Amino acid sequence: MEKRPHLDILLCAPRGFCAGVDRAIQIVELALEKYGAPVYVRHAIVHNKYVVDGLKDKGAIFVEELSEIPDTGSPVVFSAHGVPKSVPADARNRNMFFLDATCPLVSKVHVEAQRHYAEGHEIVLIGHAGHPEVVGTMGQLPPGSISLIETVADAMVFQPRDPLNLAFVTQTTLSVDDTREIVAALQSRFPAINGPHKEDICYATTNRQEAIKSVAPEVDAMIVVGSSNSSNSLRLVEVALRAGCKIAMLVDRAAEIDWSRLEGITSLGVSAGASAPEKLVDEVIEAFAQRYDIKVQARVTAVENIAFNIPRELRTIEAAVAR
Numbered sequence: 001m002e003k004r005p006h007l008d009i010l011l012c013a014p015r016g017f018c019a020g021v022d023r024a025i026q027i028v029e030l031a032l033e034k035y036g037a038p039v040y041v042r043h044a045i046v047h048n049k050y051v052v053d054g055l056k057d058k059g060a061i062f063v064e065e066l067s068e069i070p071d072t073g074s075p076v077v078f079s080a081h082g083v084p085k086s087v088p089a090d091a092r093n094r095n096m097f098f099l100d101a102t103c104p105l106v107s108k109v110h111v112e113a114q115r116h117y118a119e120g121h122e123i124v125l126i127g128h129a130g131h132p133e134v135v136g137t138m139g140q141l142p143p144g145s146i147s148l149i150e151t152v153a154d155a156m157v158f159q160p161r162d163p164l165n166l167a168f169v170t171q172t173t174l175s176v177d178d179t180r181e182i183v184a185a186l187q188s189r190f191p192a193i194n195g196p197h198k199e200d201i202c203y204a205t206t207n208r209q210e211a212i213k214s215v216a217p218e219v220d221a222m223i224v225v226g227s228s229n230s231s232n233s234l235r236l237v238e239v240a241l242r243a244g245c246k247i248a249m250l251v252d253r254a255a256e257i258d259w260s261r262l263e264g265i266t267s268l269g270v271s272a273g274a275s276a277p278e279k280l281v282d283e284v285i286e287a288f289a290q291r292y293d294i295k296v297q298a299r300v301t302a303v304e305n306i307a308f309n310i311p312r313e314l315r316t317i318e319a320a321v322a323r
Contacts (some may be wrong), residue, residue: 007292012211012271018204020103024080045232055290084139155185167194216243226273233273254287
């Protein structure tokens with residue numbers, strides 16, 4: 001029997017599901033349990049194909065707009081990324097029963113934006129154009145109230161109406177380092193700019209990036225488990241490359257691993273985006289175990305024990321399921 005090459009695997013911790021993702025998936029599952037199928041979900045509940053496909057199998061129907069939902073009385077769930085104010089308003093106009101799975105940390109950014117607007121500030125949102133979280137945050141206020149800045153270059157050419165009356169908020173899933181540079185550029189041009197009381201980038205995004213920074217310089221390659229439409233997963237790949245890892249790839253499943261890029265490696269880092277289930281991490285490690293004599297060691301850089309409450313309508317069924 002051919003001797004398999006040795007491979008040291010450093011498993012980043014924290015990795016995978018965050019409290020907001022866990023809560024959002026739970027809301028769909030409990031709604032299916034309580035009300036039966038179908039449960040409609042506006043936009044992918046979280047950006048992970050495996051999770052979405054699993055919920056489809058249980059009876060969830062995913063749509064992009066409320067107009068795609070027939071008048072059936074079935075529950076509608078809004079995704080973890082948050083929605084513009086027009087969406088719940090539209091749902092109320094149609095007498096829809098809806099459950100809001102917006103991550104509480106995204107809701108915090110919405111509240112901040114509304115507070116700045118009420119105080120008369122012109123608002124800058126640091127984020128990625130077209131991402132549903134950005135669409136949701138900009139949709140909390142009248143059109144034109146928020147200017148989107150994606151890069152340092154954007155920050156350097158931005159022309160506010162009143163440089164002394166500015167405030168900024170950020171998308172929760174950005175690169176911590178990129179955002180710091182953009183904020184520094186804004187602050188250098190507009191020293192009076194108001195920022196959030198507490199950083200908007202969520203604890204889970206920050207913790208997963210810090211874990212990658214700890215591991216990436218020590219390994220020949222890094223695998224991040226996550227879907228290509230997941231902002232926080234894409235950022236983890238970028239962080240790994242920036243931290244000195246020569247090879248970093250994003251894979252949805254073990255079947256997507258490009259083995260040709262990994263020839264000759266003796267060490268590997270593994271992490272997962274905040275919307276990727278641990279089962280897929282196990283699947284990736286098992287794929288390496290088929291080809292290598294592996295030694296797995298966890299690298300713990302933070303411990304997370306945050307949990308968010310689910311909507312009141314689902315708490316009785318949650319208690320029953322827990323029993």
